Amino acid sequence: xxxxxxxxxxxxxxxxxxxxxxxxxxxxxxxxxxxxxxxxxxxxxxxxxxxxxxxxxxxxxxxxxxxxxxxxxxxxxxxxxxxxxxxxxxxxxxxxxxxxxxxxxxxxxxxxxxxxxxxxxxxxxxxxxxxxxxxxxxxxxxxxxxxxxxxxxxxxxxxxxxxxxxxxxxxxxxxxxxxxxxxxxxxxxxxxxxxxxxxxxxxxxxxxxxxxxxxxxxxxxxxxxxxxxxxxxxxxxxxxxxxxxxxxxxxxxxxxxxxxxxxxxxxxxxxxxxxxxxxxxxxxxxxxxxxxxxxxxxxxxxxxxxxxxxxxxxxxxxxxxxxxxxxxxxxxxxxxxxxxxxxxxxxxxxxxxxxxxxxxxxxxxxxxxxxxxxxxxxxxxxxxxxxxxxxxxxxxxxxxxxxxxxxxxxxxxxxxxxxxxxxxxxxxxxxxxxxxxxxxxxxxxxxxxxxxxxxxxxxxxxxxxxxxxxxxxxxxxxxxxxxxxxxxxxxxxxxxxxxxxxxxxxxxxxxxxxxxxxxxxxxxxxxxxxxxxxxxxxxxxxxxxxxxxxxxxxxxxxxxxxxxxxxxxxxxxxxxxxxxxxxxxxxxxxxxxxxxxxxxxxxxxxxxxxxxxxxxxxxxxxxxxxxxxxxxxxxxxxxxxxxxxxxxxxxxxxxxxxxxxxxxxxxxxxxxxxxxxxxxxxxxxxxxxxxxxxxxxxxxxxxxxxxxxxxxxxx
Numbered sequence: 067x068x069x070x071x072x073x074x075x076x077x078x079x080x081x082x083x084x085x086x087x088x089x090x091x092x093x094x095x096x097x098x099x100x101x102x103x104x105x106x107x108x109x110x111x112x113x114x115x116x117x118x119x120x121x122x123x124x125x126x127x128x129x130x131x132x133x134x135x136x137x138x139x140x141x142x143x144x145x146x147x148x149x150x151x152x153x154x155x156x157x158x159x160x161x162x163x164x165x166x167x168x169x170x171x172x173x174x175x176x177x178x179x180x181x182x183x184x185x186x187x188x189x190x191x192x193x194x195x196x197x198x199x200x201x202x203x204x205x206x207x208x209x210x211x212x213x214x215x216x217x218x219x220x221x222x223x224x225x226x227x228x229x230x231x232x233x234x235x236x237x238x239x240x241x242x243x244x245x246x247x248x249x250x251x252x253x254x255x256x257x258x259x260x261x262x263x264x265x266x267x268x269x270x271x272x273x274x275x276x277x278x279x280x281x282x283x284x285x286x287x288x289x290x291x292x293x294x295x296x297x298x299x300x301x302x303x304x305x306x307x308x309x310x311x312x313x314x315x316x317x318x319x320x321x322x323x324x325x326x327x328x329x330x331x332x333x334x335x336x337x338x339x340x341x342x343x344x345x346x347x348x349x350x351x352x353x354x355x356x357x358x359x360x361x362x363x364x365x366x367x368x369x370x371x372x373x374x375x376x377x378x379x380x381x382x383x384x385x386x387x388x389x390x391x392x393x394x395x396x397x398x399x400x401x402x403x404x405x406x407x408x409x410x411x412x413x414x415x416x417x418x419x420x421x422x423x424x425x426x427x428x429x430x431x432x433x434x435x436x437x438x439x440x441x442x443x444x445x446x447x448x449x450x451x452x453x454x455x456x457x458x459x460x461x462x463x464x465x466x467x468x469x470x471x472x473x474x475x476x477x478x479x480x481x482x483x484x485x486x487x488x489x490x491x492x493x494x495x496x497x498x499x500x501x502x503x504x505x506x507x508x509x510x511x512x513x514x515x516x517x518x519x520x521x522x523x524x525x526x527x528x529x530x531x532x533x534x535x536x537x538x539x540x541x542x543x544x545x546x547x548x549x550x551x552x553x554x555x556x557x558x559x560x561x562x563x564x565x566x567x568x569x570x571x572x573x574x575x576x577x578x579x580x581x582x583x584x585x586x587x588x589x590x591x592x593x594x595x596x597x598x599x600x601x602x603x604x605x606x607x608x609x610x611x612x613x614x615x616x617x618x619x620x621x622x623x624x625x626x627x628x629x630x631x632x633x634x635x636x637x638x639x640x641x642x643x644x645x646x647x648x649x650x651x652x653x654x655x656x657x658x659x660x661x662x663x664x665x666x667x668x669x670x671x672x673x674x675x676x677x678x679x680x681x682x683x684x685x686x687x688x689x690x691x692x693x694x695x696x697x698x699x700x701x702x703x704x705x706x707x708x709x710x711x712x713x714x715x716x717x718x719x720x721x722x723x724x725x726x727x728x729x730x731x732x733x734x735x736x737x738x739x740x741x742x743x744x745x746x747x748x749x750x751x752x753x754x755x756x757x758x759x760x761x762x763x764x765x766x767x768x769x770x771x772x773x774x775x776x777x778x779x780x781x
Contacts, residue, residue, distance in 0.1 A: 084264050091260075092127050095253075099124030123253075138185050141198045142175040143402040152392040156213060157197065163286045164220045170194035176403045178203045178302040182219045195223060201403060202330060204389040206302035210287055211295035212389035217286035221279030273363045280368055289372040296365050297379035304342050305384070309333045313507055320427050322418035323408070327390075327400035329420055329507060334384050336508025343383045424503035428511065432490040433555060439466045439487045441556020448551050449495045450543040452488045454529050454536035459484040476773060477693045485530075489523060491552055496522055498550040520546065594682070599675030600668035601647075602661075611660070613678045616686065618651070620658045627686040629654040633766065635683050636759030637676055638736045639664060647676045648760060649683065692769050699774055708764040710741070710755060712774050717741060719755045726778055729754075732768040739764040741771065 099120040106117050147154045154172065161168045169182065177200040184195055197219060204212055284292040309330055317324045333339065362368075366376040393399055408415065418426060440447050443465055453459045463480030466487050493511060497503060501513035501520060513520045525542060528534045543549065595613040602608045609621035617626045631653040639645035645664030651657065660679060664672045695712075699705040704713030711718040716725040719741075730742040730751035736759065743754040757764050 080267055084260075084267060088260065088264070089131060092131055096124040096127040099127070140173065140406075142173045142406050143399070145172050145174060150392075150394055152394065153199075156209075156392060157216060160213060160216045160220055160286060164217060164223075164282060166220050166223045167195075169197040171196040173198045174399060174403065175200045176202065176407050178206065178299065178306045180215050180219050182222050201327065201390065201393070201399060202306045203302060204393070205327070205330060205334065206298050206305070206384040207295055207389045208385045208387055209389045209392060210291050211298065211385070212392070214283040214287040214292045214295045218279045218283040218292070221282035222275065276362050277368065277371055280372060284372050289374055293369045293372050293374035293376075294379065294382070296368055297376070297382055298384060300365060301339070301343050301382070302384060305334060305339045306330070308338065308342075309507075317418065317423060317427065318408075318415065321415060322426070323404060323415040324418050324420050324423065325400065326404050327396065332420065332507040336506065338508035340383065344381055420505075420507065424505040424511065428503060428505060429494065429497060432494045435487060435490040436494055436552050437556035440491055440552035445553025445556065446551050447491070448543065449492050449548045450540050452491065452526070453484065454539055456481060456530060459488070459530065462487070476689050476769065477696060478773060478776065488526065491555065492522055492526060492548070494555045495548040495550040496520065496546070498555065499547040501546075522546075522548070595675065595678035597671075597675065599662055600671045601663040601665065611675060611679070613682050618658065618679065618682055620660055623656050623658050625651055625653055625656060625658055627682075627690060629656075630687045630691065632762045633683060633687055633691060634760050634762050635680065635765045636734075636736055637680065643669065645672070647672070647679075649679050650760070650762070651683075651687070652762070688766060688769060691763070691766055692773060695766065695770050696773055696777075699777075705770075707766055707770060708739075708757060708761050710767055712767075712770055714778055717754070717771065722754075724754050726775055729771065729775060732771040734759060734765060734768060739767050741767065 102117050102120040102124075103113055107113055145153060157172055158168050171185075171194070173196060175198045179200045180198060180203060182195060182197050197216070199212075199216065203215070207215065280292060280296070283295075313333060314324065314326065314329060363371075369376040369379070390396055444451070453462050460477050460480045461484075463482070463484035466483055493503070493513075496513045499515075501515040504512045504514045504519065506512075510523055512524075513522060522542070525534065526539065529536060529539045594615070595611060598608050598610050610619075612619040612624075616628075617624055619625075630651050632651070634648070634650040636649075637645065637647040643664070643666045647660070647662045647664070649658070649660040651659075662672060662675060664676075695705045695707055699712065704711055706712075709719065716723050717729060718724075724741070724743050728744050730744045732739070732741045734740070738756050738758050739761075740756040741754045742751040744751060759765055
C-alpha cells in the first residue's frame with residue numbers, strides 16, 4: 067500500500083511538473099514570437115513580412131493558457147434529508163466509513179453513472195463538494211452495490227483526486243486550445259507530442275486513482291459486492307442507451323412523453339436486454355485491453371484487481387432487488403428527472419401511456435410509410451406479394467428509396483429499406499384484418515385477435531432466412547385475411563402526420579379496391595450536367611462532359627454505370643484556391659480519363675463539373691462495384707481490391723494481417739485512401755495501409771471495409 071501511495075505521489079508530481087514546464091514553454095515561445103519583429107530589426111537590420119505574423123501566433127498562445135471554467139450546471143433535482151431520508155442516510159453512513167465529511171449537495175441524475183466534483187473555487191482550492199447519483203444506475207444495482215458505488219466516489223475525495231482533478235482538467239483544456247492556436251503550423255507536431263506525454267502520465271494517474279477508489283469501496287462493502295457492481299455497469303449502460311434510442315427518444319420526437327422510469331423498468335425485463343447480457347456485456351468482462359490514454363481501466367481488470375474472477379459474473383443481468391428501493395415517491399422522482407432533462411419543452415409534450423404508443427404512433431407511421439413507398443410504386447401489392455428472398459428484398463429496396471432511384475445504395479442498405487417497408491405493410495394489413503398491435507418494450511410488435519397472438523413479422527423473417535417455405539407465407543396471408551392492398555392502406559394514411567393527441571380514424575373494412583392511378587415515372591435519360599468543363603489544359607482539344615442518370619460521356623466515349631469495371635476518383639483543393647480533380651473509368655473495353663485543374667477564374671464552373679462527376683461515381687458506380695466485391699467475398703470468404711485482401715478474419719496487405727477487432731476505420735481525404743488501425747496515441751489510431759486515390763479501385767476500399775465489417779460482426 068505504501069508503494070502504491072508513493073507511486074501515485076510520484077505520478078502526481080510528474081503531472082504537476084509537466085504543467086509547469088508547459089506554461090514556461092508556451093510563455094517563452096509567445097514572448098519570443100511577439101518580440102520577433104523588433105529582434106529582427108535590431109539584430110538583422112531588416113524585416114521580412116512573414117515575421118509580422120509571429121506576434122499574432124504569440125498572442126494566440128498566451129490566450130490559450132487562460133483557464134476557462136464553464137459555469138456550473140445543476141445536474142439534476144437536488145435531494146435532502148427531508149425529501150429522500152433513506153438515500154441521504156446511506157450517503158452519510160458511507161461518509162463516516164471512509165472518514166470524509168458528507169458532500170454539501172446530493173443530486174439525482176438521469177444516467178447510468180455517478181460522480182463527485184467540486185463547485186466554486188479555483189483549480190481545486192475552495193468551493194464545496196457535491197455527489198450526483200443516477201436513478202437509472204440505481205435501477206440496475208442492488209442496494210449494497212449502490213453503497214459500493216457511492217463509496218468508490220467518496221474514494222476520490224479520500225485520495226485527493228477531486229482537488230487534483232480540476233488542475234489536470236484545466237491543463238487539458240489549455241493543451242487543446244494551444245493545439246488549435248498552432249494548427250497547420252510547424253509547432254503543432256511538438257505540442258502534439260507534449261500533449262501525448264502529458265495525457266499518458268495523467269491518464270495513468272487517473273487509472274491508478276480508480277483502482278484505489280475500488281479498493282476503498284471493497285473495504286466499505288466487500289470485494290464481491292464491489293466487483294458485482296462493476297460487472298453490472300456495462301449492461302446497464304448499454305440497456306439505457308438502447309432504451310433512449312429505440313423506445314423513449316422516438317416518442318419524444320413525435321411530441322409525446324411516456325412514463326420514463328416505468329418504461330425503463332419494462333425494457334430491462336425484455337428479451338433485448340437478456341440478449342445483451344448473454345453477449346455484448348460479456349465482452350466487457352472478457353478483455354483487459356486498453357490504451358494508455360484511457361482514464362478508466364477495463365472493467366475486467368478492475369474486478370481482477372479486487373481478487374475476484376470476472377468470469378464469475380458472465381451473463382449477469384440487472385438487479386432483481388433494485389436500489390431504487392431507497393427512494394421515496396419514485397413516480398415523483400421520475401417526473402422531476404423528466405422535467406430537468408426536457409426543461410423548456412416539457413410543457414409542449416402531451417402525456418402518453420406505453421399501452422397507447424402502438425395506436426397513436428406506430429400504426430400511423432406504418433401507414434405513412436406505405437403511402438410514400440409501396441402505395442405509390444405498387445398500389446395493388448399485398449403482403450403476399452412481398453419478396454420472400456434476400457435478392458427480391460434488394461430489388462424492392464432499389465425501387466422504393468429515393469436515393470436508390472437517383473443514386474444507388476449498397477445491397478445491405480437496399481435490403482434494409484425494403485425490410486422496413488415490408489414490416490409496415492404487413493403490420494398495417496394485419497391491423498386492417500382485425501388484429502390489434504401488442505407492443506411490448508424491447509420486443510418486436512406482435513398482433514392479437516380474439517385471444518390469438520400472431521407473430522407475423524417473426525414468421526416473415528424466417529421466410530427470408532429460408533427456414534420457412536414461401537408457399538407457407540402465402541397460405542398464412544390468405545388464412546388470416548392479410549390481403550389489404552398497399553394502395554388502399556396508403557389512401558387511409560393522412561397526408562400530414564396527426565397532431566399530438568388527435569384521435570386515430572378507424573381502418574376501412576377489407577373488400578374490393580378501386581385501382582389507384584400509378585404515379586408518373588421520373589423522366590428517363592435526363593442529363594444532370596452538359597457542358598465543356600474548365601481546366602482541361604492549355605493544349606489539346608477540350609471535350610464536352612455529359613452526366614446522365616445512368617451514363618457518363620466524356621468526348622466521344624460513353625459508359626453506362628453497369629458497364630464500369632474499375633474506378634479511380636480523387637480531388638483536392640489547395641489553400642491558394644487551386645486544385646486538381648481526376649477520374650478514371652474502365653469497362654466494356656473503353657476508358658474514360660478526366661483531369662481538371664482548378665484556378666481562381668474557373669472555381670465555380672470547376673466545382674459544378676467535379677460535383678456532377680463525383681456524385682455520379684459515388685451514387686451510381688461505387689455501389690455496383692462494391693456489391694460485386696461483396697458477392698465475391700460471400701462466395702470465396704475474401705476479396706482483393708487495390709492490393710488489399712478483405713477477409714473474414716481481417717484485412718491483409720502483403721504479409722501483414724489486421725484483425726477486425728483492431729480495425730479503427732477507413733477513409734479518403736481526396737488525395738489518398740487509408741485504412742486505420744487502433745493505436746495507443748492521442749488520436750487512438752494509426753495508418754495500417756495507404757495509397758493514392760489514383761490507384762484503381764482504391765476509393766472502394768472504405769465502403770467495402772465497413773460493409774464486410776458489419777457482415778462479420780453480424781455473424
